[in-house]
Amino acid sequence: MTIEFSFLGKLERVIAERRDAPAEDSYTASLLASGPQRIAQKVGEEGVELALAGVGSDRSRVVAETADLIYHVLVLLAAHNIGLQEVVEELKRRHQT
Numbered sequence: 001m002t003i004e005f006s007f008l009g010k011l012e013r014v015i016a017e018r019r020d021a022p023a024e025d026s027y028t029a030s031l032l033a034s035g036p037q038r039i040a041q042k043v044g045e046e047g048v049e050l051a052l053a054g055v056g057s058d059r060s061r062v063v064a065e066t067a068d069l070i071y072h073v074l075v076l077l078a079a080h081n082i083g084l085q086e087v088v089e090e091l092k093r094r095h096q097t
Helices: 008-020 027-034 036-054 059-081 084-096
Strands: none
Touching: 008 027, 008 059, 008 084, 027 036, 027 059, 036 059, 059 084
């Protein structure tokens, strides 16, 4: 099975664009403007929602909540000027040990 991860890179770039040139009608821009505490709160909320979905049997809800969590994690990373590649490198480092 081939997994296409290039969209995550595209989404990361869009989030960075919203950070660097916020648009008034952008949820991403407003979330970034609200600051790291609010973004972290959203990550926590989405993590809990995913955990709750994970104990159920609704596959589509697990997929949707996972997408929400990944998006909000990418926003959190952007707020700290951390690229997804840094996270990938950390995962690779951990895999080697």
